[in-house]
Amino acid sequence: MNDIIQRAVEVLSHDGIIIYPTDTIYGLGADAFSEEAIKKIYEVKGRDIGNPISVAVCDADMIRVIAYVTPQVEHFIDEFLPGPVTIVLKARSILPRMLTGGTDRIGIRYPLHKTALAIIEAFDSPITATSANRSGARDPASPDECHVFHNYLIDGGVLPGIPSTVVDLVDNTILRAGAHAERVSFWLEEI
Numbered sequence: 001m002n003d004i005i006q007r008a009v010e011v012l013s014h015d016g017i018i019i020y021p022t023d024t025i026y027g028l029g030a031d032a033f034s035e036e037a038i039k040k041i042y043e044v045k046g047r048d049i050g051n052p053i054s055v056a057v058c059d060a061d062m063i064r065v066i067a068y069v070t071p072q073v074e075h076f077i078d079e080f081l082p083g084p085v086t087i088v089l090k091a092r093s094i095l096p097r098m099l100t101g102g103t104d105r106i107g108i109r110y111p112l113h114k115t116a117l118a119i120i121e122a123f124d125s126p127i128t129a130t131s132a133n134r135s136g137a138r139d140p141a142s143p144d145e146c147h148v149f150h151n152y153l154i155d156g157g158v159l160p161g162i163p164s165t166v167v168d169l170v171d172n173t174i175l176r177a178g179a180h181a182e183r184v185s186f187w188l189e190e191i
Contacts, residue, residue, distance in 0.1 A: 008119045011152045019132040019146050021156025022111040024084045024164050026140040029127040035096050044149040047135040054107030056129035058120035082112040084179035088168040
């Protein structure tokens with residue numbers, strides 16, 4: 001494991017916050033199973049507790065551990081992930097309820113970015129996947145646009161800057177159009 005990944009895992013293991021590159025924008029990462037770490041994410045973002053926070057995973061098996069996956073969802077995963085799409089699924093009780101904002105649903109990112117995947121794989125657990133900015137601020141596409149508290153920043157250079165498309169696969173609706181929105185919309189029309 002290289003030093004960058006190892007340092008990121010150390011920070012995550014001690015309820016710290018990392019800023020990490022993805023295939024869209026910079027993410028704010030913390031241990032998704034630690035309520036203390038999640039509270040820190042809400043605080044540094046200035047985000048209301050009732051507003052859900054997505055998580056990032058490194059493979060489809062990790063999705064199945066934290067959420068209910070139907071055959072239709074399996075098909076969607078095969079078609080779009082890893083990639084710049086956040087899927088919203090019914091959360092399993094293993095996740096802290098705070099992440100779901102009381103909705104019992106969880107947004108899940110499976111990013112197509114080797115550094116993000118390596119961190120999550122080495123940590124062997126989901127991490128938060130909210131944007132590395134204050135709530136309502138511009139999505140950060142470069143490290144110098146990340147103006148929130150963090151313990152460690154992984155510089156991945158300039159990223160595409162287009163946020164992920166958020167698709168609720170319980171209700172089959174697009175909640176936020178972003179990268180690949182047209183493809184996702186077409187897929188939803190076909191089901």
